[in-house]
Amino acid sequence: MPVTVARSLDDALSALEEHPNALILAGGTDVMVEVNKGTRPVEQVISIGRVPELQDWEHEGDWLHLGAAVTYTELMGEELSSLVPALAQAARTVGSPQIRNAGTIGGNLGTSSPAGDTLPALFALNAILTIRSKTTVKEVPIDEFITGVKSNSLNPGELIEKIRVPVLEGPxxxxxxxxxxxxxxxxxxxxxxxxxxxxxxxxxxxxxxxxxxxxxxxxxxxxxxxxxxxxxxxxxxxxxxxxxxxxxxxxxxxxxxxxxxxxxxxxxxxxxxxxxxxxxxxx
Ligand SMILES: Cc1cc2nc3c(=O)[nH]c(=O)nc-3n(C[C@H](O)[C@H](O)[C@H](O)COP(=O)(O)OP(=O)(O)OC[C@H]3O[C@@H](n4cnc5c(N)ncnc54)[C@H](O)[C@@H]3O)c2cc1C
Structure with missing residues:
Protein backbone atom coordinates (compact mmCIF):
# COMPACT_ATOMS: atom_id res chain seq x y z
CA MET A 1 0.00 0.00 0.00
CA PRO A 2 1.46 3.42 -0.95
CA VAL A 3 2.61 5.54 2.02
CA THR A 4 3.46 9.25 1.88
CA VAL A 5 5.64 10.36 4.78
CA ALA A 6 4.91 14.09 5.07
CA ARG A 7 7.82 16.27 6.26
CA SER A 8 5.86 19.51 6.48
CA LEU A 9 2.25 20.60 6.87
CA ASP A 10 2.21 21.65 3.22
CA ASP A 11 3.46 18.17 2.20
CA ALA A 12 0.64 16.55 4.17
CA LEU A 13 -2.02 18.89 2.75
CA SER A 14 -0.79 18.44 -0.85
CA ALA A 15 -0.88 14.66 -0.43
CA LEU A 16 -4.39 14.90 1.04
CA GLU A 17 -5.54 17.07 -1.86
CA GLU A 18 -4.35 14.36 -4.25
CA HIS A 19 -5.78 11.50 -2.14
CA PRO A 20 -8.66 13.01 -0.11
CA ASN A 21 -9.74 9.61 1.28
CA ALA A 22 -6.25 8.50 2.32
CA LEU A 23 -5.78 7.21 5.84
CA ILE A 24 -4.12 9.83 8.04
CA LEU A 25 -1.60 8.06 10.26
CA ALA A 26 -0.31 9.84 13.39
CA GLY A 27 0.98 7.55 16.19
CA GLY A 28 -0.87 4.57 14.72
CA THR A 29 -2.00 3.28 18.14
CA ASP A 30 -5.67 3.15 17.08
CA VAL A 31 -5.27 2.76 13.34
CA MET A 32 -2.79 -0.11 13.36
CA VAL A 33 -5.04 -2.17 15.65
CA GLU A 34 -7.80 -1.91 13.02
CA VAL A 35 -5.44 -2.45 10.07
CA ASN A 36 -3.94 -5.54 11.72
CA LYS A 37 -7.42 -6.91 12.49
CA GLY A 38 -8.41 -6.31 8.87
CA THR A 39 -11.36 -4.11 9.87
CA ARG A 40 -9.97 -0.98 8.18
CA PRO A 41 -9.41 -1.29 4.44
CA VAL A 42 -6.61 1.05 3.41
CA GLU A 43 -5.52 2.03 -0.09
CA GLN A 44 -3.29 5.02 0.64
CA VAL A 45 -1.61 6.25 3.82
CA ILE A 46 -0.40 9.75 4.68
CA SER A 47 1.86 9.72 7.71
CA ILE A 48 1.86 12.99 9.68
CA GLY A 49 4.01 11.83 12.60
CA ARG A 50 7.06 13.75 11.32
CA VAL A 51 5.40 17.08 10.57
CA PRO A 52 7.10 19.66 12.83
CA GLU A 53 4.20 22.16 12.64
CA LEU A 54 1.85 19.53 14.08
CA GLN A 55 4.22 18.58 16.91
CA ASP A 56 4.58 22.12 18.27
CA TRP A 57 2.67 23.82 21.03
CA GLU A 58 2.54 27.46 22.04
CA HIS A 59 1.32 29.38 25.10
CA GLU A 60 0.11 32.81 24.01
CA GLY A 61 -1.66 35.04 26.55
CA ASP A 62 -4.69 33.20 27.96
CA TRP A 63 -4.58 30.51 25.25
CA LEU A 64 -2.69 27.31 24.62
CA HIS A 65 -2.31 26.10 21.02
CA LEU A 66 -1.55 22.38 20.78
CA GLY A 67 -0.42 20.83 17.50
CA ALA A 68 -2.49 17.76 16.65
CA ALA A 69 0.57 15.48 16.82
CA VAL A 70 1.48 16.44 20.41
CA THR A 71 1.83 13.14 22.26
CA TYR A 72 0.52 12.09 25.66
CA THR A 73 4.08 12.05 27.00
CA GLU A 74 4.45 15.70 25.98
CA LEU A 75 1.10 16.59 27.55
CA MET A 76 2.40 15.10 30.82
CA GLY A 77 5.53 17.29 30.73
CA GLU A 78 6.10 19.93 33.40
CA GLU A 79 5.06 22.99 31.39
CA LEU A 80 1.92 21.61 29.77
CA SER A 81 0.75 19.94 32.98
CA SER A 82 0.91 23.29 34.77
CA LEU A 83 -1.10 24.99 31.99
CA VAL A 84 -3.81 22.32 31.50
CA PRO A 85 -3.58 19.97 34.52
CA ALA A 86 -6.75 17.99 33.69
CA LEU A 87 -5.48 17.19 30.19
CA ALA A 88 -2.12 16.09 31.64
CA GLN A 89 -3.86 13.92 34.25
CA ALA A 90 -5.97 12.32 31.51
CA ALA A 91 -2.81 11.73 29.42
CA ARG A 92 -1.15 10.01 32.40
CA THR A 93 -3.92 7.37 32.45
CA VAL A 94 -3.67 6.46 28.75
CA GLY A 95 -2.28 2.98 27.91
CA SER A 96 1.37 2.25 28.68
CA PRO A 97 4.51 4.41 28.28
CA GLN A 98 4.89 3.07 24.71
CA ILE A 99 1.33 4.11 23.83
CA ARG A 100 1.82 7.50 25.49
CA ASN A 101 5.04 8.09 23.51
CA ALA A 102 3.33 7.36 20.18
CA GLY A 103 -0.34 8.29 20.71
CA THR A 104 -1.40 11.87 19.97
CA ILE A 105 -4.17 14.23 20.98
CA GLY A 106 -5.17 14.56 17.31
CA GLY A 107 -5.45 10.77 17.06
CA ASN A 108 -7.74 10.69 20.12
CA LEU A 109 -9.93 13.30 18.40
CA GLY A 110 -9.74 11.51 15.04
CA THR A 111 -10.95 8.25 16.59
CA SER A 112 -13.76 10.12 18.42
CA SER A 113 -14.40 7.20 20.79
CA PRO A 114 -16.73 7.90 23.74
CA ALA A 115 -13.90 6.42 25.87
CA GLY A 116 -11.23 8.79 24.48
CA ASP A 117 -9.59 10.11 27.62
CA THR A 118 -8.67 13.62 26.42
CA LEU A 119 -12.16 14.37 25.12
CA PRO A 120 -13.94 15.25 28.40
CA ALA A 121 -11.21 17.77 29.33
CA LEU A 122 -11.39 19.26 25.82
CA PHE A 123 -15.20 19.53 26.07
CA ALA A 124 -14.99 21.15 29.52
CA LEU A 125 -12.43 23.63 28.13
CA ASN A 126 -14.66 24.37 25.08
CA ALA A 127 -11.67 23.54 22.86
CA ILE A 128 -11.59 24.97 19.33
CA LEU A 129 -10.08 22.83 16.56
CA THR A 130 -8.32 24.28 13.53
CA ILE A 131 -9.28 22.10 10.57
CA ARG A 132 -7.24 22.61 7.42
CA SER A 133 -7.25 21.35 3.84
CA LYS A 134 -4.95 22.50 1.04
CA THR A 135 -7.37 25.32 0.17
CA THR A 136 -9.45 25.95 3.32
CA VAL A 137 -9.04 26.60 7.02
CA LYS A 138 -11.79 26.74 9.62
CA GLU A 139 -12.24 26.76 13.38
CA VAL A 140 -14.65 24.18 14.76
CA PRO A 141 -15.81 23.97 18.41
CA ILE A 142 -15.22 20.50 19.83
CA ASP A 143 -18.92 19.82 20.41
CA GLU A 144 -19.53 20.39 16.68
CA PHE A 145 -16.53 18.26 15.71
CA ILE A 146 -17.50 15.10 17.64
CA THR A 147 -20.87 14.05 16.22
CA GLY A 148 -21.45 10.57 17.70
CA VAL A 149 -19.85 7.25 18.61
CA LYS A 150 -16.59 7.18 16.64
CA SER A 151 -17.87 9.82 14.21
CA ASN A 152 -16.86 13.40 13.55
CA SER A 153 -17.37 16.21 11.08
CA LEU A 154 -13.98 15.94 9.32
CA ASN A 155 -14.39 15.97 5.52
CA PRO A 156 -12.21 14.14 2.96
CA GLY A 157 -9.04 16.14 2.28
CA GLU A 158 -9.04 17.77 5.75
CA LEU A 159 -6.90 17.22 8.82
CA ILE A 160 -6.87 18.53 12.36
CA GLU A 161 -4.02 21.03 12.52
CA LYS A 162 -4.27 22.26 16.10
CA ILE A 163 -6.40 22.53 19.19
CA ARG A 164 -6.87 25.79 21.10
CA VAL A 165 -7.81 25.76 24.79
CA PRO A 166 -7.99 28.52 27.43
CA VAL A 167 -5.49 28.55 30.27
CA LEU A 168 -7.70 28.83 33.35
CA GLU A 169 -6.85 30.05 36.83
CA GLY A 170 -7.78 27.39 39.42
CA PRO A 171 -7.36 23.70 40.23
C1 LIG B 1 -2.81 -0.83 24.17
C2 LIG B 1 -3.61 0.43 23.94
C3 LIG B 1 -4.07 1.15 25.01
C4 LIG B 1 -4.81 2.31 24.81
N1 LIG B 1 -5.25 2.99 25.93
C5 LIG B 1 -5.99 4.11 25.75
C6 LIG B 1 -6.49 4.83 26.90
O1 LIG B 1 -6.25 4.48 28.06
N2 LIG B 1 -7.22 5.96 26.65
C7 LIG B 1 -7.49 6.40 25.38
O2 LIG B 1 -8.15 7.43 25.25
N3 LIG B 1 -7.04 5.74 24.30
C8 LIG B 1 -6.30 4.61 24.44
N4 LIG B 1 -5.85 3.94 23.35
C9 LIG B 1 -6.22 4.43 22.00
C10 LIG B 1 -5.16 5.35 21.34
O3 LIG B 1 -3.89 5.19 21.91
C11 LIG B 1 -5.56 6.84 21.42
O4 LIG B 1 -6.85 7.05 20.91
C12 LIG B 1 -4.55 7.74 20.70
O5 LIG B 1 -4.78 9.07 21.05
C13 LIG B 1 -4.60 7.62 19.18
O6 LIG B 1 -3.61 8.51 18.69
P1 LIG B 1 -2.66 8.11 17.48
O7 LIG B 1 -1.77 9.26 17.23
O8 LIG B 1 -2.01 6.80 17.73
O9 LIG B 1 -3.75 7.99 16.33
P2 LIG B 1 -3.78 7.08 15.03
O10 LIG B 1 -3.99 5.67 15.40
O11 LIG B 1 -2.63 7.39 14.13
O12 LIG B 1 -5.11 7.68 14.36
C14 LIG B 1 -6.36 7.53 14.98
C15 LIG B 1 -7.44 8.15 14.09
O13 LIG B 1 -7.31 9.55 14.06
C16 LIG B 1 -7.07 10.01 12.72
N5 LIG B 1 -6.11 11.11 12.85
C17 LIG B 1 -4.94 11.11 13.54
N6 LIG B 1 -4.39 12.35 13.51
C18 LIG B 1 -5.22 13.13 12.79
C19 LIG B 1 -5.18 14.50 12.40
N7 LIG B 1 -4.21 15.34 12.76
N8 LIG B 1 -6.20 14.96 11.64
C20 LIG B 1 -7.22 14.15 11.28
N9 LIG B 1 -7.31 12.84 11.61
C21 LIG B 1 -6.32 12.34 12.37
C22 LIG B 1 -6.56 8.80 11.96
O14 LIG B 1 -6.82 8.87 10.59
C23 LIG B 1 -7.37 7.70 12.63
O15 LIG B 1 -8.67 7.67 12.13
C24 LIG B 1 -5.09 2.77 23.50
C25 LIG B 1 -4.60 2.04 22.40
C26 LIG B 1 -3.87 0.90 22.60
C27 LIG B 1 -3.35 0.13 21.41
Whole structure:
Protein backbone atom coordinates (compact mmCIF):
# COMPACT_ATOMS: atom_id res chain seq x y z
CA MET A 1 0.00 0.00 0.00
CA PRO A 2 1.46 3.42 -0.95
CA VAL A 3 2.61 5.54 2.02
CA THR A 4 3.46 9.25 1.88
CA VAL A 5 5.64 10.36 4.78
CA ALA A 6 4.91 14.09 5.07
CA ARG A 7 7.82 16.27 6.26
CA SER A 8 5.86 19.51 6.48
CA LEU A 9 2.25 20.60 6.87
CA ASP A 10 2.21 21.65 3.22
CA ASP A 11 3.46 18.17 2.20
CA ALA A 12 0.64 16.55 4.17
CA LEU A 13 -2.02 18.89 2.75
CA SER A 14 -0.79 18.44 -0.85
CA ALA A 15 -0.88 14.66 -0.43
CA LEU A 16 -4.39 14.90 1.04
CA GLU A 17 -5.54 17.07 -1.86
CA GLU A 18 -4.35 14.36 -4.25
CA HIS A 19 -5.78 11.50 -2.14
CA PRO A 20 -8.66 13.01 -0.11
CA ASN A 21 -9.74 9.61 1.28
CA ALA A 22 -6.25 8.50 2.32
CA LEU A 23 -5.78 7.21 5.84
CA ILE A 24 -4.12 9.83 8.04
CA LEU A 25 -1.60 8.06 10.26
CA ALA A 26 -0.31 9.84 13.39
CA GLY A 27 0.98 7.55 16.19
CA GLY A 28 -0.87 4.57 14.72
CA THR A 29 -2.00 3.28 18.14
CA ASP A 30 -5.67 3.15 17.08
CA VAL A 31 -5.27 2.76 13.34
CA MET A 32 -2.79 -0.11 13.36
CA VAL A 33 -5.04 -2.17 15.65
CA GLU A 34 -7.80 -1.91 13.02
CA VAL A 35 -5.44 -2.45 10.07
CA ASN A 36 -3.94 -5.54 11.72
CA LYS A 37 -7.42 -6.91 12.49
CA GLY A 38 -8.41 -6.31 8.87
CA THR A 39 -11.36 -4.11 9.87
CA ARG A 40 -9.97 -0.98 8.18
CA PRO A 41 -9.41 -1.29 4.44
CA VAL A 42 -6.61 1.05 3.41
CA GLU A 43 -5.52 2.03 -0.09
CA GLN A 44 -3.29 5.02 0.64
CA VAL A 45 -1.61 6.25 3.82
CA ILE A 46 -0.40 9.75 4.68
CA SER A 47 1.86 9.72 7.71
CA ILE A 48 1.86 12.99 9.68
CA GLY A 49 4.01 11.83 12.60
CA ARG A 50 7.06 13.75 11.32
CA VAL A 51 5.40 17.08 10.57
CA PRO A 52 7.10 19.66 12.83
CA GLU A 53 4.20 22.16 12.64
CA LEU A 54 1.85 19.53 14.08
CA GLN A 55 4.22 18.58 16.91
CA ASP A 56 4.58 22.12 18.27
CA TRP A 57 2.67 23.82 21.03
CA GLU A 58 2.54 27.46 22.04
CA HIS A 59 1.32 29.38 25.10
CA GLU A 60 0.11 32.81 24.01
CA GLY A 61 -1.66 35.04 26.55
CA ASP A 62 -4.69 33.20 27.96
CA TRP A 63 -4.58 30.51 25.25
CA LEU A 64 -2.69 27.31 24.62
CA HIS A 65 -2.31 26.10 21.02
CA LEU A 66 -1.55 22.38 20.78
CA GLY A 67 -0.42 20.83 17.50
CA ALA A 68 -2.49 17.76 16.65
CA ALA A 69 0.57 15.48 16.82
CA VAL A 70 1.48 16.44 20.41
CA THR A 71 1.83 13.14 22.26
CA TYR A 72 0.52 12.09 25.66
CA THR A 73 4.08 12.05 27.00
CA GLU A 74 4.45 15.70 25.98
CA LEU A 75 1.10 16.59 27.55
CA MET A 76 2.40 15.10 30.82
CA GLY A 77 5.53 17.29 30.73
CA GLU A 78 6.10 19.93 33.40
CA GLU A 79 5.06 22.99 31.39
CA LEU A 80 1.92 21.61 29.77
CA SER A 81 0.75 19.94 32.98
CA SER A 82 0.91 23.29 34.77
CA LEU A 83 -1.10 24.99 31.99
CA VAL A 84 -3.81 22.32 31.50
CA PRO A 85 -3.58 19.97 34.52
CA ALA A 86 -6.75 17.99 33.69
CA LEU A 87 -5.48 17.19 30.19
CA ALA A 88 -2.12 16.09 31.64
CA GLN A 89 -3.86 13.92 34.25
CA ALA A 90 -5.97 12.32 31.51
CA ALA A 91 -2.81 11.73 29.42
CA ARG A 92 -1.15 10.01 32.40
CA THR A 93 -3.92 7.37 32.45
CA VAL A 94 -3.67 6.46 28.75
CA GLY A 95 -2.28 2.98 27.91
CA SER A 96 1.37 2.25 28.68
CA PRO A 97 4.51 4.41 28.28
CA GLN A 98 4.89 3.07 24.71
CA ILE A 99 1.33 4.11 23.83
CA ARG A 100 1.82 7.50 25.49
CA ASN A 101 5.04 8.09 23.51
CA ALA A 102 3.33 7.36 20.18
CA GLY A 103 -0.34 8.29 20.71
CA THR A 104 -1.40 11.87 19.97
CA ILE A 105 -4.17 14.23 20.98
CA GLY A 106 -5.17 14.56 17.31
CA GLY A 107 -5.45 10.77 17.06
CA ASN A 108 -7.74 10.69 20.12
CA LEU A 109 -9.93 13.30 18.40
CA GLY A 110 -9.74 11.51 15.04
CA THR A 111 -10.95 8.25 16.59
CA SER A 112 -13.76 10.12 18.42
CA SER A 113 -14.40 7.20 20.79
CA PRO A 114 -16.73 7.90 23.74
CA ALA A 115 -13.90 6.42 25.87
CA GLY A 116 -11.23 8.79 24.48
CA ASP A 117 -9.59 10.11 27.62
CA THR A 118 -8.67 13.62 26.42
CA LEU A 119 -12.16 14.37 25.12
CA PRO A 120 -13.94 15.25 28.40
CA ALA A 121 -11.21 17.77 29.33
CA LEU A 122 -11.39 19.26 25.82
CA PHE A 123 -15.20 19.53 26.07
CA ALA A 124 -14.99 21.15 29.52
CA LEU A 125 -12.43 23.63 28.13
CA ASN A 126 -14.66 24.37 25.08
CA ALA A 127 -11.67 23.54 22.86
CA ILE A 128 -11.59 24.97 19.33
CA LEU A 129 -10.08 22.83 16.56
CA THR A 130 -8.32 24.28 13.53
CA ILE A 131 -9.28 22.10 10.57
CA ARG A 132 -7.24 22.61 7.42
CA SER A 133 -7.25 21.35 3.84
CA LYS A 134 -4.95 22.50 1.04
CA THR A 135 -7.37 25.32 0.17
CA THR A 136 -9.45 25.95 3.32
CA VAL A 137 -9.04 26.60 7.02
CA LYS A 138 -11.79 26.74 9.62
CA GLU A 139 -12.24 26.76 13.38
CA VAL A 140 -14.65 24.18 14.76
CA PRO A 141 -15.81 23.97 18.41
CA ILE A 142 -15.22 20.50 19.83
CA ASP A 143 -18.92 19.82 20.41
CA GLU A 144 -19.53 20.39 16.68
CA PHE A 145 -16.53 18.26 15.71
CA ILE A 146 -17.50 15.10 17.64
CA THR A 147 -20.87 14.05 16.22
CA GLY A 148 -21.45 10.57 17.70
CA VAL A 149 -19.85 7.25 18.61
CA LYS A 150 -16.59 7.18 16.64
CA SER A 151 -17.87 9.82 14.21
CA ASN A 152 -16.86 13.40 13.55
CA SER A 153 -17.37 16.21 11.08
CA LEU A 154 -13.98 15.94 9.32
CA ASN A 155 -14.39 15.97 5.52
CA PRO A 156 -12.21 14.14 2.96
CA GLY A 157 -9.04 16.14 2.28
CA GLU A 158 -9.04 17.77 5.75
CA LEU A 159 -6.90 17.22 8.82
CA ILE A 160 -6.87 18.53 12.36
CA GLU A 161 -4.02 21.03 12.52
CA LYS A 162 -4.27 22.26 16.10
CA ILE A 163 -6.40 22.53 19.19
CA ARG A 164 -6.87 25.79 21.10
CA VAL A 165 -7.81 25.76 24.79
CA PRO A 166 -7.99 28.52 27.43
CA VAL A 167 -5.49 28.55 30.27
CA LEU A 168 -7.70 28.83 33.35
CA GLU A 169 -6.85 30.05 36.83
CA GLY A 170 -7.78 27.39 39.42
CA PRO A 171 -7.36 23.70 40.23
CA UNK A 172 -8.44 20.91 37.86
CA UNK A 173 -9.09 17.18 38.24
CA UNK A 174 -9.53 14.15 35.99
CA UNK A 175 -10.70 10.80 37.42
CA UNK A 176 -11.24 7.54 35.55
CA UNK A 177 -12.59 4.12 36.47
CA UNK A 178 -11.76 0.91 34.63
CA UNK A 179 -11.54 -2.77 35.46
CA UNK A 180 -7.91 -2.38 36.64
CA UNK A 181 -5.50 0.40 37.55
CA UNK A 182 -3.31 0.66 34.45
CA UNK A 183 -3.53 0.02 30.68
CA UNK A 184 -7.24 0.43 30.84
CA UNK A 185 -9.96 1.81 28.61
CA UNK A 186 -12.32 3.93 30.69
CA UNK A 187 -15.65 2.60 31.98
CA UNK A 188 -16.50 6.08 33.25
CA UNK A 189 -14.49 9.27 33.64
CA UNK A 190 -15.03 12.73 35.04
CA UNK A 191 -13.25 16.03 34.47
CA UNK A 192 -13.66 19.09 36.67
CA UNK A 193 -12.14 22.52 36.00
CA UNK A 194 -12.40 25.69 38.03
CA UNK A 195 -12.31 29.16 36.58
CA UNK A 196 -11.59 31.49 39.50
CA UNK A 197 -11.75 34.60 37.32
CA UNK A 198 -15.25 33.83 36.05
CA UNK A 199 -16.22 32.03 39.31
CA UNK A 200 -17.37 29.01 37.35
CA UNK A 201 -17.05 25.24 37.59
CA UNK A 202 -16.79 23.46 34.24
CA UNK A 203 -17.04 19.69 34.01
CA UNK A 204 -17.65 16.80 31.68
CA UNK A 205 -18.66 13.13 31.89
CA UNK A 206 -16.76 10.59 29.79
CA UNK A 207 -17.81 7.13 28.48
CA UNK A 208 -21.39 7.46 29.72
CA UNK A 209 -23.02 8.58 26.49
CA UNK A 210 -22.36 8.54 22.74
CA UNK A 211 -20.33 11.76 23.15
CA UNK A 212 -18.86 13.47 26.25
CA UNK A 213 -21.60 15.17 28.30
CA UNK A 214 -21.45 18.59 30.02
CA UNK A 215 -23.70 18.36 33.13
CA UNK A 216 -24.76 22.00 32.85
CA UNK A 217 -27.36 21.93 35.65
CA UNK A 218 -24.75 20.52 38.04
CA UNK A 219 -22.16 23.10 36.89
CA UNK A 220 -24.55 26.03 37.42
CA UNK A 221 -25.62 24.67 40.80
CA UNK A 222 -22.12 24.23 42.27
CA UNK A 223 -20.76 27.44 40.70
CA UNK A 224 -23.40 29.37 42.68
CA UNK A 225 -22.62 27.55 45.94
CA UNK A 226 -18.80 27.77 46.05
CA UNK A 227 -17.21 30.26 48.41
CA UNK A 228 -14.72 31.48 45.77
CA UNK A 229 -12.66 33.56 48.24
CA UNK A 230 -12.02 30.53 50.48
CA UNK A 231 -12.28 27.84 47.75
CA UNK A 232 -14.73 25.91 49.95
CA UNK A 233 -18.18 24.31 49.67
CA UNK A 234 -20.63 22.78 52.14
CA UNK A 235 -20.62 18.93 52.15
CA UNK A 236 -24.29 18.76 51.09
CA UNK A 237 -23.41 20.83 48.00
CA UNK A 238 -20.94 18.11 46.99
CA UNK A 239 -23.67 15.47 47.44
CA UNK A 240 -26.17 17.41 45.34
CA UNK A 241 -23.56 18.14 42.68
CA UNK A 242 -22.73 14.41 42.44
CA UNK A 243 -26.43 13.50 42.17
CA UNK A 244 -26.97 16.05 39.36
CA UNK A 245 -23.87 14.79 37.49
CA UNK A 246 -25.06 11.21 37.80
CA UNK A 247 -28.52 12.06 36.47
CA UNK A 248 -26.94 13.77 33.43
CA UNK A 249 -25.27 10.50 32.37
CA UNK A 250 -26.73 8.51 29.44
CA UNK A 251 -24.83 5.24 29.86
CA UNK A 252 -25.34 1.89 28.15
CA UNK A 253 -24.66 -1.71 29.22
CA UNK A 254 -21.66 -3.20 27.45
CA UNK A 255 -18.88 -5.74 28.03
CA UNK A 256 -16.96 -3.23 30.21
CA UNK A 257 -19.77 -2.33 32.62
CA UNK A 258 -23.49 -1.97 33.15
CA UNK A 259 -25.36 1.30 32.74
CA UNK A 260 -26.28 1.22 36.45
CA UNK A 261 -22.62 0.79 37.46
CA UNK A 262 -21.55 3.64 35.19
CA UNK A 263 -24.20 5.98 36.60
CA UNK A 264 -23.06 5.11 40.13
CA UNK A 265 -19.40 5.58 39.10
CA UNK A 266 -20.15 9.10 37.88
CA UNK A 267 -21.74 9.96 41.24
CA UNK A 268 -18.59 8.72 43.04
CA UNK A 269 -16.09 10.30 40.62
CA UNK A 270 -17.81 13.70 40.49
CA UNK A 271 -17.99 13.94 44.29
CA UNK A 272 -14.35 12.82 44.56
CA UNK A 273 -13.16 15.33 41.97
CA UNK A 274 -15.07 18.21 43.58
CA UNK A 275 -13.85 17.31 47.08
CA UNK A 276 -10.25 17.30 45.81
CA UNK A 277 -10.69 20.72 44.25
CA UNK A 278 -12.69 22.42 47.05
CA UNK A 279 -12.25 22.12 50.81
CA UNK A 280 -15.39 21.12 52.69
CA UNK A 281 -16.79 23.74 55.09
CA UNK A 282 -17.17 22.48 58.63
CA UNK A 283 -20.49 23.53 60.15
C1 LIG B 1 -2.81 -0.83 24.17
C2 LIG B 1 -3.61 0.43 23.94
C3 LIG B 1 -4.07 1.15 25.01
C4 LIG B 1 -4.81 2.31 24.81
N1 LIG B 1 -5.25 2.99 25.93
C5 LIG B 1 -5.99 4.11 25.75
C6 LIG B 1 -6.49 4.83 26.90
O1 LIG B 1 -6.25 4.48 28.06
N2 LIG B 1 -7.22 5.96 26.65
C7 LIG B 1 -7.49 6.40 25.38
O2 LIG B 1 -8.15 7.43 25.25
N3 LIG B 1 -7.04 5.74 24.30
C8 LIG B 1 -6.30 4.61 24.44
N4 LIG B 1 -5.85 3.94 23.35
C9 LIG B 1 -6.22 4.43 22.00
C10 LIG B 1 -5.16 5.35 21.34
O3 LIG B 1 -3.89 5.19 21.91
C11 LIG B 1 -5.56 6.84 21.42
O4 LIG B 1 -6.85 7.05 20.91
C12 LIG B 1 -4.55 7.74 20.70
O5 LIG B 1 -4.78 9.07 21.05
C13 LIG B 1 -4.60 7.62 19.18
O6 LIG B 1 -3.61 8.51 18.69
P1 LIG B 1 -2.66 8.11 17.48
O7 LIG B 1 -1.77 9.26 17.23
O8 LIG B 1 -2.01 6.80 17.73
O9 LIG B 1 -3.75 7.99 16.33
P2 LIG B 1 -3.78 7.08 15.03
O10 LIG B 1 -3.99 5.67 15.40
O11 LIG B 1 -2.63 7.39 14.13
O12 LIG B 1 -5.11 7.68 14.36
C14 LIG B 1 -6.36 7.53 14.98
C15 LIG B 1 -7.44 8.15 14.09
O13 LIG B 1 -7.31 9.55 14.06
C16 LIG B 1 -7.07 10.01 12.72
N5 LIG B 1 -6.11 11.11 12.85
C17 LIG B 1 -4.94 11.11 13.54
N6 LIG B 1 -4.39 12.35 13.51
C18 LIG B 1 -5.22 13.13 12.79
C19 LIG B 1 -5.18 14.50 12.40
N7 LIG B 1 -4.21 15.34 12.76
N8 LIG B 1 -6.20 14.96 11.64
C20 LIG B 1 -7.22 14.15 11.28
N9 LIG B 1 -7.31 12.84 11.61
C21 LIG B 1 -6.32 12.34 12.37
C22 LIG B 1 -6.56 8.80 11.96
O14 LIG B 1 -6.82 8.87 10.59
C23 LIG B 1 -7.37 7.70 12.63
O15 LIG B 1 -8.67 7.67 12.13
C24 LIG B 1 -5.09 2.77 23.50
C25 LIG B 1 -4.60 2.04 22.40
C26 LIG B 1 -3.87 0.90 22.60
C27 LIG B 1 -3.35 0.13 21.41
Missing amino acids: QEFCKIGPRNAMVISVASFTLLTDHQEKQVKSCLGTVGPVPIRPTEAEDFISGEVNWEQNTVRPEVLDNFAALCSSAARPIDDHRGSAAYRRHAIRVLSRRAASRVFSEEIS
